[in-house]
Amino acid sequence: MSKIIPNISVDCVIFGFDFNKLNVLLVERKLEDEKSKETLIDDWTLIGYHIYEEEDTDSAAKRILKKLTGLDHIYLEQFEAFGEVYRINDPKDKLWLKYQSERFSERIVTIGYFSLINSTSVSLSLHERNVKWFPLNDLPELGFDHNKILNKGLERLRDKMRSEPIGFELLPGKFTISQLQRLYEEILGTKFDRRNFRKKVLQMKYVIPLDEKQKGVKHKPAQLFIFSREVYEKTKTERFDFSI
Amino acid sequence: MSKIIPNISVDCVIFGFDFNKLNVLLVERKLEDEKSKETLIDDWTLIGYHIYEEEDTDSAAKRILKKLTGLDHIYLEQFEAFGEVYRINDPKDKLWLKYQSERFSERIVTIGYFSLINSTSVSLSLHERNVKWFPLNDLPELGFDHNKILNKGLERLRDKMRSEPIGFELLPGKFTISQLQRLYEEILGTKFDRRNFRKKVLQMKYVIPLDEKQKGVKHKPAQLFIFSREVYEKTKTERFDFSI
Secondary structure: OOOEEEEEEEEEEEEEEEOEEEEEEEEEEEEHHHHHHEEOOOOOOEEEEOOOOOOHHHHHHHHHHHHHOOOOOOOOOEEEEEEOOOOOOOOOHHHHHHHHHHOOOOEEEEEEEEEEOOOOOOOOEEEEEEEEEEEEEHHOOOOOOOOHHHHHHHHHHHHHHHHHOOHHHOOOEEHHHHHHHHHHHHOOOOOOOOHHHHHHHHOOOOEEEEEOOOOOOOOOEEEEEEEOOOHHHHHHHHHHOOOO | OEEEEEEEEEEEEEEOOOOOOOEEEEEEEEEEEEOOOOOOOOEEEEEEEEEEOOOOOOHHHHHHHHHHOOOOOEEEEEEEOOOOOOOOOOOHHHHHHHHHOOOOOOOEEEEEEEEEEEOOOOOOOOOOOOOEEEEEEHHEEEEOOOOHHHHHHHHHHHHHHHHHHHHHHHHHOOOOHHHHHHHHHHOOOOOEEEEEEEHHHHHHHOOEEEEEEOOOOOOOOOOEEOOHHHHHHHHHOOOOOOOO
16 A cells, blocks of 8 residues: 555544434544553544555545445545644644554644444444443543544534434334434434424424234333435425525 | 645635625636746636644634735634645646745645635635635536535535524624525525515524614615624524424
């Protein structure tokens, strides 16, 4: 493979939904002194790497996700470039970069991507490094400026969800309104009134009610719905042209 | 000033509204052979430049806008990084980069910013180069991948306007609904029904009707309105949590 570019990287904010909570995928950054075995660094960061000379930035993000999950075609979207001069200022961050490669620059512009996957159906591996899902409400202090990047990614995910139906693919093919409400509440970090939410969903032409109810549940079985991207695309232009 | 970074630049999509049309600011790219005086390049591009080693990417975009208009505090927002390997492939583009500086790389990741200003109230200058407003519906073929960058910037401007009140600062302090409709129609590139538009505007709590009408107009004077950012910020959370 060609050479890396020392001053341009991508970082991926990988959100995972497990039908209950929204999580984010982090990788452990561990470094000990070779002689004394003293722990020099032990914390977590987003998953990212430098781009290669013969690689688009989008391809770099895809490569990382593919390496991590084995999957192609994961929903992935660029959300912001981070280009502050002093974004890598902490001695720990500088030490880590030097340990990773002497060729890395200390002035790195990184391009943030976010992704949304079903966290229960992927198996993860990353060069024998420790990767782990963290619930959004219980995040550690991250290395570099990755807390900032994560928050910006979350903001964009939320903006996106307010204006188009993302995440429906994370639900079962046939889902109940309660399951959909859970998805919206977890991603938007808010609570909806059950009846108001139901009312809004029934106005979404692309959420199609089935003549079918849940089976094998202990509570009163709820009606099932399917999501139609086709109907969404077709009815897009009928919707509000601007917010009021 | 410190050295430029050879492989990272910013490009600004500067939109200007003149109370009638939405325009975009371009700079002429002209190069002739020193001996034969033959024209080698004569076209237009967005306005951009490489970033300096000791400069944030945001600061680079601000520097360019300040140089161009003399103004600080212009509305400026990053919208996307362009990182394709072969985005600079045309011999003309390569020739131009070489002519500008031997230090420029041919693999440049550029970060796109957009800005929205009142095009009637600024005076422009850029290192004695020719800069000019072009109406959006009459754009020339641009150098580099700048048509693509411009279109992406326009997309983002439109998304933004659908979800929050931008551009109100471009109207007179007191404006009529017709003037506001003109702004929305020009930016969104669409036509609204007069009565529906009026109905929507009257639902915007942050557009405040005055007990005052236009003066000195030949037609029937229309009611005047003001925009209140304060009311907008206060009523933000009351609005829809997601689109239907």
